Amino acid sequence: MGYKHTEFAHDRMVDLLGKMRQIDRMWELVEKMNQEGFLTLKTIAKVMRRLAGARRWKDVIEFFDNLEYMGCVKNTEVMNLLLDTLCKEKRVEVARETFLVLKNHIAPNAYTFNIFVHGWCSIQRIDEALWTIQEMRGLGFRPTVITYSIIIKAYCNQLNLAKAYEILDRMVAEGCIPNIITYTTLMNLHAKSRQLDEALSIVDKVKSAGCKPDTLFYNSLINILGRTGQLSEALHIYEVEMKMNGVHRNTSTYNTMISILCYHKQWQNALNVLEEMKKSLCMPDLQTYRPLLKLFFSEEELDVQIHSLLNDIVIKRHLSFDLDTYTTLIHGLCRVGNIGCATTLFDEMIDREIQPRRRTCNMLMQEVEQRNMYHYVEKIWNFTKHS
Template sequence: MAFTRSSKTFFFSFNLLQRRTCSSSTPQPQPQLFNAETICRILSANPTSTVDASLANIPVQMSPELAVDVLKKLSNAGVLALSFFRWVEKQQGFKHTTESFHELIESLGKIRQFKMIWTLLSEMNRKKLLTRETFSLVSRRYARARKVKEAVEAFEKMEQYGMKPQVSDFNRLIDVLCKSKSVEKAHEVFDKMRQRKIVPDLKTYTILLEGWGTQGNLLRVDEIRREMESEGFEPDVVTYGIVMNAYCKAKKYDSAVGFYHEMVEKGVRPSPHIYCTLINGLGSDKRLNEALQFFEMSKASGFLPEGPTYNAVVGAYCWSTKMEDAYRVVGEMKELKIGPTSRTYDIILHHLIKAQRNQEAYSIFRRMSSEFGCEPSVSTYEIMVRMFCNEGRLEMAMEVWDQMKSKGILPGMHMFSSLIGSLCNESKVDEACRYFQEMLDMGIRPPAQLFSSFKQALIYEGMENTAIHFALKLDKLRKTPLIA
């Protein structure tokens, strides 16, 4: 991909500095500090180059904190993240931390490079950087890949490394399984935990409550709640928040409001999160007046104004298609200095696009970059790329894509799917090939449905050899583990 204007300016300035320095007798400048965005922008501008080549002539002074920031930004690019990780450890005086290993494991887990992950764990063990959280992270990546059996086995390997599981470790595993929609398995782990005479604490029950709540299984929610109370755990504000959220997700808003009154009667003071939950729930059901009543109650409760609560109010107005009122609340957030953030605007963008007010959505998107704290996130770019793809305005989708890359933000699998799928539908197979190759270069495995559509588009255009070429590449990506 071609350099953006900002990248060209950067390289021109740096080359000019080099020439001036080399032609004078003044000492060489000390290494400059580059932020993570700059480094990622350079790497994404040279997708076919090695990290060594991309960063060879740049005086980067790396710190562990900066390395972690870069790895976070490369979370959707596992192959590039590994290359950067190995490059940075060769820099003079640099040593990786537990956190930098964790960020790389997170990135590699997204592309299912589990053999490489276990190689990293062995390395961490030699360097005495392994922690209990490491095993929780590996379990999470397995669970997200729907490898539930392997997730539990990763947890059990803790003991091989001299770490006897404690209640906090079980809590992390149960949480991982619940968040990966494997709540039945999480409940099995809960039962095994008690068989091993490890006593669940309030957090254990809270995690299970939330797990069953996200599944919409209110019978199990009530069952866990009763069991908690029988074990002597009185519901606290967190418990009530989870129960209310479960009932809101099940669209039983009156019951959720009933739990609010119950907690108040029992002397449990509602938190901002409680009000946020009810405003979100009632707002999504277009019960705007009731949502606003809880907003006023939250303000009267003496809590300082918080961004999430105001975001919920913005969303409530949006659900009722009162966009001018939503914009007014954004203005209040600015006056109170609690936002807005990219999350605030993502909510507005979602509803504008849903209402087919796409031009207005694009105007807001363009304005975001100029507002402090509102720079578009990867989710914002995904919203806009999908919007333009659905409109059939693929040139605009690719323009937004390039803008994202120029900011050092790397796309995830869903963004690739939207753009490649739309390009195939419009018979723009050359462009589709370019983005498909970029996805493979990042180590991202396309969903089966996307590859099937891509292959059919190539065959339809008489490009059978290209289809075979990409099929072989994809097969190699699936079968070949990364090498450190």
């Protein structure tokens, strides 16, 4: 008696209805929320993102246009929500056209232009992003470290070191000091380009710049050190330096350390890290278990460990296998000759409408052919023919 749904519950239901493409029912709930005074900025953001996700661009803009009739003020913050929604769905040109109409009666701010810089970079149109910075200056806004870091990351995604450092030099010359995100981006670029010494030299730049490393920086550093054979240094970062500097581990930290230890075939140490993870506030996910499973399948006499991990994944953690996990398991089972389990998992994948990779189909086809399982050969052949 007297119970009323909370603001959080209303927002969650709007999000779920939008996610399920139940747009009409979502609208009904939004109207009810508006009448009862539950419509907030968070609700508006969820409605816009779900409409954009359903590719109903005109509805997104129409919803924004009607906000005043719903008692909401159309200000810079709400305009930025609209532009950010369109840009994240890679409709940057639509966002740009909308902005040109709105800017005459809603003043933009620096964040407005950062939205466009990020949007243009996300569709690989960095020249437009650089032009946006000039437009930003023309209206009296100074580019921030975030603005420049977005451009640097875009060039890093193209593995364009020269351009990335050109932007870095420009921002430093303008008195815009790089932050830890900028340095992490550059370190990862060097690692991707297999310039590992240069990647590790970024650590010295971070120290000389007085930047405080964060979790993402340390995660990248642990991975680079581990992949370059400097396992003891990676362990020192994980066990000592992060704690010493007050930087918390996250799920990715544990996953990275487990992956590195598996890479060096130190499965017992990897299991120890897994136990540490379980005792922390970070819950293992599928990415946690995949390198362990891959390693255990490659080693002999580790069947007990494989069964223990699978029990952990399915029974204790209630995790559903994804494409990568199915692939790891089926390939591993084929290597150890357990074709019965491999075909069961293959069937499960198909039932769940998860498309197996071509390599998985070919490997399983070869194994069942060798065992004269002709009915299953035909099944795989029919599946690949129609997929």
